Amino acid sequence: AQKVTQAQTEISVVEKEDVTLDCVYETRDTTYYLFWYKQPPSGELVFLIRRNSFDEQNEISGRYSWNFQKSTSSFNFTITASQVVDSAVYFCALGTLTFGKGTMLLVSP
Protein backbone atom coordinates (compact mmCIF):
# COMPACT_ATOMS: atom_id res chain seq x y z
CA ALA A 1 0.00 0.00 0.00
CA GLN A 2 1.13 3.53 -0.68
CA LYS A 3 1.30 6.18 1.98
CA VAL A 4 2.45 9.76 2.33
CA THR A 5 3.17 11.26 5.73
CA GLN A 6 3.43 14.97 6.40
CA ALA A 7 4.18 14.98 10.09
CA GLN A 8 3.92 18.75 10.47
CA THR A 9 0.28 19.72 10.73
CA GLU A 10 0.90 23.42 11.07
CA ILE A 11 3.96 25.65 10.95
CA SER A 12 4.11 29.32 11.90
CA VAL A 13 7.04 31.50 10.90
CA VAL A 14 7.80 35.17 10.64
CA GLU A 15 8.41 36.69 7.26
CA LYS A 16 11.94 36.19 5.87
CA GLU A 17 12.51 33.04 7.86
CA ASP A 18 13.40 29.85 6.01
CA VAL A 19 11.02 26.94 6.48
CA THR A 20 11.19 23.27 5.52
CA LEU A 21 8.12 21.12 5.01
CA ASP A 22 8.73 17.42 5.48
CA CYS A 23 7.32 14.60 3.38
CA VAL A 24 7.96 10.89 3.86
CA TYR A 25 6.46 8.31 1.56
CA GLU A 26 6.01 4.56 1.33
CA THR A 27 5.68 2.58 -1.85
CA ARG A 28 6.73 -0.78 -3.26
CA ASP A 29 6.86 0.59 -6.78
CA THR A 30 10.28 1.05 -8.31
CA THR A 31 9.09 3.82 -10.59
CA TYR A 32 6.96 6.57 -9.21
CA TYR A 33 6.40 10.29 -9.21
CA LEU A 34 6.29 12.66 -6.28
CA PHE A 35 4.53 16.00 -6.29
CA TRP A 36 4.11 19.09 -4.19
CA TYR A 37 0.99 21.23 -4.42
CA LYS A 38 0.04 24.51 -2.78
CA GLN A 39 -3.53 25.19 -1.72
CA PRO A 40 -4.23 28.85 -0.96
CA PRO A 41 -7.45 29.88 0.81
CA SER A 42 -9.25 30.01 -2.55
CA GLY A 43 -9.19 26.21 -2.55
CA GLU A 44 -7.53 25.43 -5.85
CA LEU A 45 -4.48 23.18 -5.64
CA VAL A 46 -1.55 24.66 -7.51
CA PHE A 47 1.03 22.30 -8.92
CA LEU A 48 4.56 23.17 -7.74
CA ILE A 49 6.84 20.33 -8.77
CA ARG A 50 6.97 16.76 -10.07
CA ARG A 51 9.92 14.50 -9.35
CA ASN A 52 10.65 11.15 -11.02
CA SER A 53 11.92 8.42 -8.70
CA PHE A 54 15.01 8.01 -10.87
CA ASP A 55 15.99 11.63 -10.58
CA GLU A 56 17.45 12.43 -7.19
CA GLN A 57 18.83 15.76 -8.22
CA ASN A 58 17.75 18.54 -5.94
CA GLU A 59 15.85 21.35 -7.57
CA ILE A 60 15.70 25.04 -6.94
CA SER A 61 13.10 27.41 -8.33
CA GLY A 62 13.43 30.92 -7.01
CA ARG A 63 12.83 30.80 -3.27
CA TYR A 64 11.64 27.19 -3.47
CA SER A 65 13.89 24.15 -3.30
CA TRP A 66 13.25 20.44 -3.02
CA ASN A 67 15.42 17.73 -1.52
CA PHE A 68 14.61 14.22 -2.73
CA GLN A 69 16.36 11.38 -0.89
CA LYS A 70 15.35 7.94 -2.02
CA SER A 71 17.38 6.28 0.73
CA THR A 72 15.16 7.82 3.38
CA SER A 73 12.00 7.99 1.23
CA SER A 74 11.77 11.69 1.78
CA PHE A 75 10.93 14.59 -0.48
CA ASN A 76 11.26 17.76 1.56
CA PHE A 77 10.34 21.25 0.45
CA THR A 78 12.13 24.39 1.62
CA ILE A 79 10.96 27.96 1.22
CA THR A 80 13.75 30.49 1.64
CA ALA A 81 13.00 33.97 2.93
CA SER A 82 9.32 33.20 3.39
CA GLN A 83 6.68 35.78 2.51
CA VAL A 84 3.12 36.33 3.68
CA VAL A 85 1.88 35.16 0.27
CA ASP A 86 3.40 31.76 0.99
CA SER A 87 0.72 31.17 3.60
CA ALA A 88 -1.23 28.15 2.40
CA VAL A 89 -1.66 24.44 2.90
CA TYR A 90 1.02 22.42 1.15
CA PHE A 91 0.43 18.85 0.03
CA CYS A 92 2.93 16.22 -0.87
CA ALA A 93 1.61 13.49 -3.16
CA LEU A 94 2.77 10.11 -4.43
CA GLY A 95 1.42 9.61 -7.91
CA THR A 96 -2.06 10.88 -8.46
CA LEU A 97 -3.83 8.72 -5.92
CA THR A 98 -2.07 9.26 -2.60
CA PHE A 99 -1.83 12.60 -0.85
CA GLY A 100 -0.44 13.54 2.50
CA LYS A 101 -2.72 15.31 4.96
CA GLY A 102 -1.07 18.61 4.25
CA THR A 103 0.95 21.12 6.22
CA MET A 104 -0.59 24.49 6.92
CA LEU A 105 2.04 27.21 6.69
CA LEU A 106 1.30 30.55 8.27
CA VAL A 107 3.74 33.35 7.54
CA SER A 108 3.30 36.42 9.70
CA PRO A 109 4.55 39.88 8.72
Next chain:
Amino acid sequence: KAGVTQTPRYLIKTRGQQVTLSCSPISGHRSVSWYQQTPGQGLQFLFEYFSETQRNKGNFPGRFSGRQFSNSRSEMNVSTLELGDSALYLCASRHGQADYGYTFGSGTRLTVV
Protein backbone atom coordinates in the same frame (compact mmCIF):
# COMPACT_ATOMS: atom_id res chain seq x y z
CA LYS B 1 -6.15 28.81 -21.86
CA ALA B 2 -9.03 28.34 -19.44
CA GLY B 3 -8.37 26.27 -16.34
CA VAL B 4 -10.43 23.50 -14.84
CA THR B 5 -13.95 24.75 -14.20
CA GLN B 6 -16.15 23.31 -11.51
CA THR B 7 -19.79 24.15 -11.00
CA PRO B 8 -21.44 25.02 -8.78
CA ARG B 9 -18.96 26.66 -6.46
CA TYR B 10 -21.11 26.20 -3.37
CA LEU B 11 -24.02 23.89 -2.68
CA ILE B 12 -26.26 23.20 0.30
CA LYS B 13 -28.30 20.01 0.30
CA THR B 14 -30.45 18.15 2.77
CA ARG B 15 -29.69 14.69 4.09
CA GLY B 16 -31.14 12.04 1.81
CA GLN B 17 -31.05 14.16 -1.32
CA GLN B 18 -28.80 13.52 -4.26
CA VAL B 19 -26.38 15.92 -5.90
CA THR B 20 -24.53 16.22 -9.21
CA LEU B 21 -21.30 18.17 -9.53
CA SER B 22 -19.81 19.19 -12.84
CA CYS B 23 -16.24 19.55 -14.05
CA SER B 24 -14.95 20.93 -17.33
CA PRO B 25 -11.28 20.03 -17.83
CA ILE B 26 -8.67 22.07 -19.61
CA SER B 27 -9.19 21.87 -23.35
CA GLY B 28 -7.34 18.84 -24.72
CA HIS B 29 -7.09 17.08 -21.37
CA ARG B 30 -8.64 13.63 -21.50
CA SER B 31 -8.09 12.48 -17.93
CA VAL B 32 -10.29 13.75 -15.12
CA SER B 33 -10.04 12.80 -11.47
CA TRP B 34 -12.19 13.63 -8.49
CA TYR B 35 -11.11 14.07 -4.88
CA GLN B 36 -12.91 14.66 -1.63
CA GLN B 37 -11.25 16.97 0.86
CA THR B 38 -12.33 17.10 4.50
CA PRO B 39 -10.52 18.47 7.55
CA GLY B 40 -10.32 15.04 9.15
CA GLN B 41 -9.41 12.81 6.21
CA GLY B 42 -7.52 15.23 4.02
CA LEU B 43 -7.54 14.66 0.26
CA GLN B 44 -9.01 11.35 -0.74
CA PHE B 45 -9.15 10.01 -4.26
CA LEU B 46 -12.64 9.22 -5.56
CA PHE B 47 -12.20 8.11 -9.16
CA GLU B 48 -10.42 8.80 -12.40
CA TYR B 49 -11.81 8.80 -15.91
CA PHE B 50 -9.92 8.66 -19.16
CA SER B 51 -11.69 8.81 -22.51
CA GLU B 52 -15.07 8.10 -20.90
CA THR B 53 -13.78 5.00 -19.06
CA GLN B 54 -13.26 4.74 -15.32
CA ARG B 55 -9.61 3.84 -14.77
CA ASN B 56 -9.35 3.92 -11.01
CA LYS B 57 -11.73 4.05 -8.11
CA GLY B 58 -11.05 5.00 -4.54
CA ASN B 59 -12.49 3.43 -1.43
CA PHE B 60 -15.87 5.13 -1.35
CA PRO B 61 -19.36 3.61 -1.11
CA GLY B 62 -21.47 3.01 -4.19
CA ARG B 63 -23.44 6.19 -3.43
CA PHE B 64 -20.57 7.99 -5.12
CA SER B 65 -20.52 7.64 -8.87
CA GLY B 66 -19.19 9.49 -11.84
CA ARG B 67 -19.06 9.62 -15.56
CA GLN B 68 -17.19 11.30 -18.35
CA PHE B 69 -18.62 12.53 -21.60
CA SER B 70 -17.14 12.44 -25.08
CA ASN B 71 -16.00 16.05 -24.71
CA SER B 72 -14.08 15.01 -21.54
CA ARG B 73 -16.42 16.92 -19.26
CA SER B 74 -17.16 14.94 -16.14
CA GLU B 75 -19.87 14.74 -13.55
CA MET B 76 -19.93 13.10 -10.16
CA ASN B 77 -23.09 12.13 -8.37
CA VAL B 78 -23.70 11.44 -4.74
CA SER B 79 -26.99 9.80 -3.84
CA THR B 80 -28.70 9.62 -0.45
CA LEU B 81 -26.53 12.34 1.01
CA GLU B 82 -25.20 11.98 4.54
CA LEU B 83 -23.91 14.68 6.86
CA GLY B 84 -20.42 13.23 6.48
CA ASP B 85 -20.48 13.95 2.77
CA SER B 86 -19.98 17.63 3.52
CA ALA B 87 -16.65 18.43 1.94
CA LEU B 88 -14.77 20.27 -0.75
CA TYR B 89 -14.93 18.22 -3.94
CA LEU B 90 -12.02 18.86 -6.24
CA CYS B 91 -11.76 17.95 -9.87
CA ALA B 92 -8.44 17.75 -11.66
CA SER B 93 -7.45 17.14 -15.24
CA ARG B 94 -4.34 16.15 -17.14
CA HIS B 95 -3.52 15.52 -20.75
CA GLY B 96 -2.85 11.81 -20.94
CA GLN B 97 -2.30 8.70 -18.89
CA ALA B 98 1.25 9.46 -17.86
CA ASP B 99 1.76 10.28 -14.23
CA TYR B 100 2.11 14.01 -14.65
CA GLY B 101 0.79 16.52 -12.19
CA TYR B 102 -2.80 17.49 -12.35
CA THR B 103 -4.33 20.90 -12.84
CA PHE B 104 -7.00 21.36 -10.22
CA GLY B 105 -10.22 23.30 -10.23
CA SER B 106 -11.30 25.51 -7.34
CA GLY B 107 -13.69 22.88 -6.11
CA THR B 108 -17.34 22.64 -5.11
CA ARG B 109 -18.04 23.19 -1.43
CA LEU B 110 -20.91 20.83 -0.53
CA THR B 111 -22.68 21.26 2.77
CA VAL B 112 -25.20 18.65 3.83
CA VAL B 113 -27.66 19.74 6.51
